[in-house]
Amino acid sequence: MKPSPFEISRPGTLDAAREALRDEAHGTKVISGGQSLGPMLNLRLARPSRLVDVTGLPGLAEIRKTETHVEIGAAVTHARIEDGEVPDPIPGMLRHVAAGIAYRAVRNRGTIGGSLCHADPAADWVTAMIALDAVLVVRGGGGAREIPMSGFMLGAYRTAMKDDEILTTVRIPRYSDQARWGYYKICRKVGEFADAIAAFVADPERRTCRVVFGSTSGAPFVSTELARQIATTGAAVPLDAVKSVLRDSGLNLSEVKIHQLAIAHSRAVTEALSDA
Numbered sequence: 631m632k633p634s635p636f637e638i639s640r641p642g643t644l645d646a647a648r649e650a651l652r653d654e655a656h657g658t659k660v661i662s663g664g665q666s667l668g669p670m671l672n673l674r675l676a677r678p679s680r681l682v683d684v685t686g687l688p689g690l691a692e693i694r695k696t697e698t699h700v701e702i703g704a705a706v707t708h709a710r711i712e713d714g715e716v717p718d719p720i721p722g723m724l725r726h727v728a729a730g731i732a733y734r735a736v737r738n739r740g741t742i743g744g745s746l747c748h749a750d751p752a753a754d755w756v757t758a759m760i761a762l763d764a765v766l767v768v769r770g771g772g773g774a775r776e777i778p779m780s781g782f783m784l785g786a787y788r789t790a791m792k793d794d795e796i797l798t799t800v801r802i803p804r805y806s807d808q809a810r811w812g813y814y815k816i817c818r819k820v821g822e823f824a825d826a827i828a829a830f831v832a833d834p835e836r837r838t839c840r841v842v843f844g845s846t847s848g849a850p851f852v853s854t855e856l857a858r859q860i861a862t863t864g865a866a867v868p869l870d871a872v873k874s875v876l877r878d879s880g881l882n883l884s885e886v887k888i889h890q891l892a893i894a895h896s897r898a899v900t901e902a903l904s905d906a
């Protein structure tokens with residue numbers, strides 16, 4: 631199938647891009663790497679008559695390291711992160727997550743911002759960025775605002791962004807040398823979306839311990855209960871207890887999914903604590 635006809639513009643400024651997005655008569659949509667939107671256009675699941683390409687906007691492909699944070703422009707590709715162009719907020723985690731997304735051709739074009747805005751429950755960055763306590767900077771008619779990643783994804787393919795807003799920056803806190811992380815995803819084949827994802831990030835200096843499950847049916851599930859238990863005992867929680875937490879999560883997960891998530895979680899935590 632081919633997409634419905636559309637025009638594409640490549641504005642040179644954020645203001646011009648936002649102006650184009652306000653043009654509701656044209657059913658306008660942002661496009662970044664096109665790796666999720668492209669297939670949707672081809673299948674005619676999306677039929678915008680105008681696309682606004684944000685990859686050339688000032689700042690969107692930039693990477694910055696400050697005293698306290700690492701800032702990644704929304705249009706930075708998975709491949710650039712995989713290749714180590716982004717300074718690590720916590721050693722090795724971003725490169726590991728990026729390298730596990732699809733295959734290199736997708737990673738060459740797909741962007742971190744596009745992935746977060748698309749908000750696919752099985753996507754990697756939505757889970758990883760919640761685990762890392764990232765904050766997203768978006769620009770709309772009222773100027774810039776910050777949305778903590780924990781409140782960004784509202785459900786499958788739904789975010790807290792307004793239609794005329796553009797995600798510009800992903801801001802990740804820098805973790806201490808004592809920080810530990812684990813990230814594990816279960817896929818049937820390399821390059822496929824995950825059946826289950828688990829992320830674990832702990833930093834005693836920042837007094838942070840986060841347990842996140844991805845590839846549930848909606849937004850990633852954050853378990854404060856498991857995080858509390860791991861932070862208190864310094865050890866992984868037994869598999870059956872992890873499964874009980876998932877059963878009580880209210881997520882209506884199948885037993886197969888619970889098993890996959892629990893295994894992914896155990897491996898992520900073991901990985902993180904084994905080199906502590």
Ligand SMILES: Cc1cc2nc3c(=O)[nH]c(=O)nc-3n(C[C@H](O)[C@H](O)[C@H](O)COP(=O)(O)OP(=O)(O)OC[C@H]3O[C@@H](n4cnc5c(N)ncnc54)[C@H](O)[C@@H]3O)c2cc1C
Pocket residue numbers: 659660661662663664665666667668684704705730731732733736739740741742743744745746747748752753754755795796797798821822823824
């Ligand atoms: C075969 C295949 C396998 C894949 N496997 C995985 C995988 O294992 N894990 C994974 O995480 N992902 C996977 N993906 C998805 C891939 O990571 C995409 O790159 C990503 O989901 C979307 O990024 P994009 O830059 O291509 O966004 P686009 O496709 O251009 O846009 C996606 C959506 O986000 C919106 N958008 C994009 N940028 C912005 C912005 N700056 N501000 C506001 N809205 C914006 C668009 O309007 C659109 O609705 C896979 C994709 C393919 C084709």
